[in-house]
Amino acid sequence: MAGAAARGPRLLPLLLLPLLLLLPLLLLLPPAASTQPELRFRPPAEAPVRLFTEPELARYDGQQEGQPIYLAVKGVVFDVTSGKEFYGKGAPYNALVGKDSTRGVAKMSLDPADLTHDTTGLTEEELKSLDDIFNNVYKAKYPIVGYTSRRILNEDGSPNLDFKPEDQPHFSIKDEF
Numbered sequence: 605m606a607g608a609a610a611r612g613p614r615l616l617p618l619l620l621l622p623l624l625l626l627l628p629l630l631l632l633l634p635p636a637a638s639t640q641p642e643l644r645f646r647p648p649a650e651a652p653v654r655l656f657t658e659p660e661l662a663r664y665d666g667q668q669e670g671q672p673i674y675l676a677v678k679g680v681v682f683d684v685t686s687g688k689e690f691y692g693k694g695a696p697y698n699a700l701v702g703k704d705s706t707r708g709v710a711k712m713s714l715d716p717a718d719l720t721h722d723t724t725g726l727t728e729e730e731l732k733s734l735d736d737i738f739n740n741v742y743k744a745k746y747p748i749v750g751y752t753s754r755r756i757l758n759e760d761g762s763p764n765l766d767f768k769p770e771d772q773p774h775f776s777i778k779d780e781f
């Protein structure tokens with residue numbers, strides 16, 4: 605018994621040696637998954653859409669080189685920058701951008717009086733043509749970046765009762781509001 609007790613102190617460093625060698629390796633291992641904080645917020649895959657007042661929309665009128673160009677039809681704001689040859693500075697349809705040009709698109713008119721959201725008095729044919737261009741040109745070609753504030757509020761600030769969020773193109777409640 606006395607001999608074993610005497611060997612004890614000499615064995616101890618030998619037993620500790622493998623542990624000391626393993627320690628640096630253990631420090632190099634990645635921390636266990638449970639020690640990492642859980643990622644709760646995931647940013648949306650696409651940029652969330654915005655609500656545009658008239659002055660905000662007017663800033664995207666194609667006059668400044670390098671700025672995006674936006675055009676609204678039926679209160680939906682499209683990024684038409686890729687159609688610069690139509691909408692950029694000096695291009696044939698530049699008058700349509702930086703605003704809601706629903707009426708002009710419906711009537712195929714660039715008359716300043718028609719460059720408005722107002723659809724009052726449009727004919728059945730013009731309304732059909734508007735929907736065709738809205739679906740087959742704008743929705744098909746250009747990304748939606750937001751809506752005009754008029755879609756939600758009337759000019760006097762009262763709620764626009766025609767606005768139904770669930771009817772909006774690309775509507776997703778968690779991204780938009």
Ligand code: HEM
Nearest residue numbers: 684687690697700708709710711712713714737741742745
């Ligand atoms: C002589 C009169 C006009 C001619 C010859 C003409 C010609 C054209 C052509 C050839 C395109 C197709 C371009 C392409 O997809 O490559 C086009 C597109 C278009 N035009 Fe006209 N156009 C005229 C007048 C107007 C007017 C008055 C408006 C008023 C709103 C208008 C609005 C548009 C729009 C919104 C597009 C779609 C542009 C896009 O793809 O983003 N056009 N036009």
